[in-house]
Amino acid sequence: MTVEPAARPVPAYPGRPLFVANDIYRHSSYGGAHPLAIPRVSATVDLARALGWLDGGCYWSTAPATRAEIARFHDPAYIAALERAERDQALPEDMAARHNLGRFGNPFFPEMFRRPATSAGAVLTAADVLLASDPAAHGGRVVVYSPPGGTHHARHDRANGFCYFNDPVLGMLRLLDGGMARLLYIDLDAHHCDGVEAAFHGDPRVLMISTHEERRWPFTGAGTERAGGSARNLPVPRGFNDSELDAIVDEVVVPLGRVFAPDAVVVQSGADALADDPLSRLELSNGALWRAVAAASALAPRVLVVGGGGYNPWSVARAWAGVWGTLNGRHPPSRLPEEAETVLRGLMWQRAAGRNPPAHWFTTLADAPRPGPVRDEVKLAIEAVLA
Numbered sequence: 001m002t003v004e005p006a007a008r009p010v011p012a013y014p015g016r017p018l019f020v021a022n023d024i025y026r027h028s029s030y031g032g033a034h035p036l037a038i039p040r041v042s043a044t045v046d047l048a049r050a051l052g053w054l055d056g057g058c059y060w061s062t063a064p065a066t067r068a069e070i071a072r073f074h075d076p077a078y079i080a081a082l083e084r085a086e087r088d089q090a091l092p093e094d095m096a097a098r099h100n101l102g103r104f105g106n107p108f109f110p111e112m113f114r115r116p117a118t119s120a121g122a123v124l125t126a127a128d129v130l131l132a133s134d135p136a137a138h139g140g141r142v143v144v145y146s147p148p149g150g151t152h153h154a155r156h157d158r159a160n161g162f163c164y165f166n167d168p169v170l171g172m173l174r175l176l177d178g179g180m181a182r183l184l185y186i187d188l189d190a191h192h193c194d195g196v197e198a199a200f201h202g203d204p205r206v207l208m209i210s211t212h213e214e215r216r217w218p219f220t221g222a223g224t225e226r227a228g229g230s231a232r233n234l235p236v237p238r239g240f241n242d243s244e245l246d247a248i249v250d251e252v253v254v255p256l257g258r259v260f261a262p263d264a265v266v267v268q269s270g271a272d273a274l275a276d277d278p279l280s281r282l283e284l285s286n287g288a289l290w291r292a293v294a295a296a297s298a299l300a301p302r303v304l305v306v307g308g309g310g311y312n313p314w315s316v317a318r319a320w321a322g323v324w325g326t327l328n329g330r331h332p333p334s335r336l337p338e339e340a341e342t343v344l345r346g347l348m349w350q351r352a353a354g355r356n357p358p359a360h361w362f363t364t365l366a367d368a369p370r371p372g373p374v375r376d377e378v379k380l381a382i383e384a385v386l387a
């Protein structure tokens with residue numbers, strides 16, 4: 001099967017990793033006290049640029065996905081409801097309830113249709129670039145990074161967990177429709193990827209591997225849950241450390257990924273499993289996230305890395321700028337240059353921890369490593385998915 005030509009402009013692969021985003025994230029907020037009332041993508045772009053890692057030739061500003069493209073996964077009635085909600089900033093009660101809008105962390109806000117449509121556009125653009133590129137012509141691998149993407153909770157007909165459209169699902173469907181026979185999906189977010197797992201339940205073309213905090217919302221993703229053979233779930237305990245993620249990558253992600261031999265790998269690099277994040281009790285340093293992204297990216301000739309959760313503006317910007325550096329083989333300086341520090345000093349966070357941030361949130365990219373024992377719970381989770 002071949003896909004329809006993209007409805008958006010799609011760039012040629014620049015011969016090195018491509019960064020796809022948009023300026024809508026610079027001015028859009030979920031509002032009020034919502035965890036997503038912080039800059040994330042714009043701060044990542046500014047920080048990467050200040051480090052000299054993002055010249056014009058490797059940055060692409062995406063157009064939004066079209067309604068028809070979004071309807072490849074989402075219910076047209078839901079898409080229409082979201083457009084109406086953006087226009088009216090309200091919905092009739094029955095419609096709001098049916099689509100889970102204006103409640104449970106999915107607020108009405110001014111760009112509530114355009115923003116997720118742009119994230120979907122970014123991921124679809126990334127998928128189109130990967131489909132149009134020949135990895136053999138680029139040293140064996142083509143890589144696209146789209147930190148606006150990663151909204152892994154959204155469902156076919158409703159918003160869920162701050163996610164309105166499921167851009168990972170849309171991107172993966174695009175890759176499959178475009179001829180990719182096997183897709184590996186690696187999810188490093190603190191929360192289980194319930195929306196992605198539901199979309200590809202029982203699909204033999206897809207293997208989804210997720211690490212996430214046990215007993216945390218959405219309370220899916222038990223070690224025994226395999227989504228009809230398509231998923232391997234590793235719920236991990238509070239205090240999850242760098243050595244434990246390294247063990248999962250070495251013993252599960254890499255060997256299962258090699259056996260699966262995917263045509264493309266999609267990596268969700270949510271930053272909410274980091275110790276500095278307020279929404280989980282996991283305690284990774286960003287270096288562990290970068291190592292996991294690097295290992296996952298080596299598993300296929302086509303690589304799509306998206307963002308995800310992450311609710312401390314400094315730790316998200318530093319983590320995701322570092323993901324981009326990792327994909328480009330760059331090593332962060334031990335002390336950030338002044339221009340990069342200025343970007344970080346310009347961020348605001350309306351939480352107690354944001355009033356007096358520690359100095360290293362401004363002066364470094366890499367966190368101090370957080371190694372530790374690989375605890376029995378993690379060893380058992382590894383054994384369970386390999387059984």
Ligand SMILES: [Zn+2]
Nearest residue numbers: 189190191309
């Ligand atoms: Zn999350």
